[in-house]
Amino acid sequence: MSADAVSAAVAPAGAGGETMLPVPHRVTGRLEETRDSVTLRLEPCGAALPPFAAGQFTMLCRPGVGEIAISISGDPTVADGSLTHTIRDVGAVSRALCQAQPGDVIGARGPYGTSWGLDTAVGRDLVIVAGGVGLAPVRPILLGALAARDAYRRIVLVAGARSPAELLFREQLAQWTSLPGVEVELTIDQPAADWDGAVGFVTEPLARLTLDPRQTIAFICGPEPMMRFSASVLLGQGVAAGDIRVSLERNMKCGVGLCGHCQLGPLLLCRDGPVLDYARVQSLLDVREL
Amino acid sequence: MSSSEELAGFALFDRLTAAQRALVAEAAREVTFTAGTRLFDEGQLASGCWLIRAGQVALETAVPGRGQVVVHTLGPGDVLGWSWLVPPHRWHFSATATGLVRAIQLETTQLLALADGDPALGYPLALGLFEVLLGRLQNTRSRLLDLYGSPRER
Numbered sequence: 001m002s003a004d005a006v007s008a009a010v011a012p013a014g015a016g017g018e019t020m021l022p023v024p025h026r027v028t029g030r031l032e033e034t035r036d037s038v039t040l041r042l043e044p045c046g047a048a049l050p051p052f053a054a055g056q057f058t059m060l061c062r063p064g065v066g067e068i069a070i071s072i073s074g075d076p077t078v079a080d081g082s083l084t085h086t087i088r089d090v091g092a093v094s095r096a097l098c099q100a101q102p103g104d105v106i107g108a109r110g111p112y113g114t115s116w117g118l119d120t121a122v123g124r125d126l127v128i129v130a131g132g133v134g135l136a137p138v139r140p141i142l143l144g145a146l147a148a149r150d151a152y153r154r155i156v157l158v159a160g161a162r163s164p165a166e167l168l169f170r171e172q173l174a175q176w177t178s179l180p181g182v183e184v185e186l187t188i189d190q191p192a193a194d195w196d197g198a199v200g201f202v203t204e205p206l207a208r209l210t211l212d213p214r215q216t217i218a219f220i221c222g223p224e225p226m227m228r229f230s231a232s233v234l235l236g237q238g239v240a241a242g243d244i245r246v247s248l249e250r251n252m253k254c255g256v257g258l259c260g261h262c263q264l265g266p267l268l269l270c271r272d273g274p275v276l277d278y279a280r281v282q283s284l285l286d287v288r289e290l
Numbered sequence: 291m292s293s294s295e296e297l298a299g300f301a302l303f304d305r306l307t308a309a310q311r312a313l314v315a316e317a318a319r320e321v322t323f324t325a326g327t328r329l330f331d332e333g334q335l336a337s338g339c340w341l342i343r344a345g346q347v348a349l350e351t352a353v354p355g356r357g358q359v360v361v362h363t364l365g366p367g368d369v370l371g372w373s374w375l376v377p378p379h380r381w382h383f384s385a386t387a388t389g390l391v392r393a394i395q396l397e398t399t400q401l402l403a404l405a406d407g408d409p410a411l412g413y414p415l416a417l418g419l420f421e422v423l424l425g426r427l428q429n430t431r432s433r434l435l436d437l438y439g440s441p442r443e444r
Binding site: 091161189195199201203205226229 | 359365367388425429430432433436442
């Protein structure tokens with residue numbers, strides 16, 4: 001499909017600024033992160049979407065296939081209108097997005113949802129905990145915090161993956177590991193011959209940290225049990241539930257709190273989330289199939 | 291010999307009084323291991339318990355066709371080795387320092403004698419070890435969930 005045809009399909013003339021209409025974006029960069037995950041850099045074909053805050057998501061679509069919510073994994077301090085998304089191939093739409101090549105045009109609308117609230121963590125210790133592809137939505141926290149390094153005390157990243165080959169952003173992880181003022185703890189679940197780092201669940205390096213609980217703000221993203229277990233470790237270390245932020249995921253469809261597909265108890269995660277403080281959601285996460 | 295204060299840094303001894311920690315400290319000494327040092331071998335008689343202060347130790351086992359497979363790593367603050375506590379007193383895995391490791395080594399024959407001779411010390415010590423074991427079990431269960439696997443593989 002040509003760019004013009006895609007433009008017609010996703011954004012009728014003059015409709016680019018309207019909330020629900022996807023805005024055409026051209027793929028200008030594509031990096032295969034793992035066997036099933038790709039990072040795409042997108043540039044608007046016309047007017048850019050509003051700036052995003054770390055933690056927010058956009059609705060990405062491939063015309064004729066469908067639309068899904070994808071967290072923004074790029075640098076929140078870059079204000080050139082570009083978007084960076086890291087997408088895992090888990091279904092029809094995500095596969096179509098992963099297959100997008102430089103030059104292709106896809107639709108994007110947003111950004112939507114709540115942010116990690118990095119501005120409210122100024123002067124605190126940042127403990128960022130990620131599991132699997134949960135590293136993508138927390139990357140903007142790190143990039144944003146590193147761009148204003150003096151505004152924060154410790155910056156700690158604890159990231160777990162199934163195997164070394166399934167770690168996202170490996171080059172950047174290596175850079176962060178060598179940066180003074182950033183502590184990076186990586187661990188894998190499954191033993192691997194080419195790995196001489198830690199083997200164990202992400203909660204283990206997290207539990208080894210010596211934290212100043214009253215100064216700590218924690219950001220957790222990953223599969224829900226991983227977030228619950230990690231939050232439990234942090235609570236055990238004295239970090240207040242209100243200082244633990246999690247990014248929750250449900251089946252987001254409209255992205256603007258209208259359709260109810262992403263309901264979690266009293267919350268609509270596309271509108272009230274995806275980032276919520278643990279004090280607010282802890283009891284909801286204990287309810288089976290809520 | 292390590293000091294009672296050094297032992298106090300390990301949650302294993304949280305339930306012990308300062309006097310009890312001082313007794314345990316008599317069975318403790320500081321050790322260092324260089325990268326590649328084998329602390330113990332699978333199947334051998336189990337003796338010794340290590341409180342890791344710095345570095346990383348890999349627990350591993352031999353798998354035909356794959357060589358030595360690391361099943362778990364332990365780091366600062368972790369307790370290594372409890373097979374000395376229960377029959378058949380044989381190590382289930384091998385342990386190797388992956389880099390420079392600093393640790394406190396507990397003389398477990400002496401420790402067992404202390405615990406057997408004084409249940410007021412033995413019980414909280416056993417509870418402390420149980421807590422370590424429980425944490426290790428929960429983390430292993432978490433890994434068994436394979437949480438990061440692709441939905442396409444389920």
